[in-house]
Amino acid sequence: DTGVSQNPRHKITKRGQNVTFRCDxxxxxxxxxxxxxxxGQGPEFLTYFQNxxxxxxxxxxxxxxxxxxxxxxxxxxxxxxTEQGDSAMYLCASSxxxxxxxxxxxxxGTRLSIL
Amino acid sequence: KQEVTQxxxxxxxxxxxxxVLNCSFTDSAIYNLQWFRQDPGKGLTSLLLIQxxxxxxxxxxxxxxLDKSSGRSTLYIAASQPxxxxxxxxxxxxxxxxxxxxxxTKLSVIP
Numbered sequence: 001d002t003g004v005s006q007n008p009r010h011k012i013t014k015r016g017q018n019v020t021f022r023c024d025x026x027x028x029x030x031x032x033x034x035x036x037x038x039x040g041q042g043p044e045f046l047t048y049f050q051n052x053x054x055x056x057x058x059x060x061x062x063x064x065x066x067x068x069x070x071x072x073x074x075x076x077x078x079x080x081x082t083e084q085g086d087s088a089m090y091l092c093a094s095s096x097x098x099x100x101x102x103x104x105x106x107x108x109g110t111r112l113s114i115l
Numbered sequence: 116k117q118e119v120t121q122x123x124x125x126x127x128x129x130x131x132x133x134x135v136l137n138c139s140f141t142d143s144a145i146y147n148l149q150w151f152r153q154d155p156g157k158g159l160t161s162l163l164l165i166q167x168x169x170x171x172x173x174x175x176x177x178x179x180x181l182d183k184s185s186g187r188s189t190l191y192i193a194a195s196q197p198x199x200x201x202x203x204x205x206x207x208x209x210x211x212x213x214x215x216x217x218x219x220t221k222l223s224v225i226p
Contacts, residue, residue, distance in 0.1 A: 042216025106159040
């Protein structure tokens, strides 16, 4: 059990560029979540996958954001035409499907800075 | 919409002291509540998950309690150590497997 892995750890880009983050969940965890955390705040839910199906999306996930989880394994989160307000830590979590009361395990996040 | 409040926002205690962190939430229809710690620049480490049917959950020096009807949870840390210094976050799960987080309590344990 190697934990949730996120890449890259840091991303610095110019406003208007597209960025993509990757998340590798704990093996055999079929639920995967994306959250966003800004400085001094708790994480906010963005979206949730069960296997390859995206089952829930927050209003925070604008048209510029898209998430995928092909084959129900790793997931990617893409932000198009980045804006200053996108600067944040993007966190991925995974959990087991065994029952409803399984803890979510988080990765170390990808910190995005928009210049 | 679920709202989560954590009090105090920051806490500084001498090493060895017992302490309590408070969490309140507005929607009592939750499945469970998780407590996490977050070190600077890092992700979240899960500490305890307490199910809605439970009143308490313990792990080592940590004890979490849940009063679902009043929308409150507490995290008790016994015999605090400098290594406990971190931000502690509570997060109830109220459906769709979404966690709603408070802003956290920043704990500093002074040697």
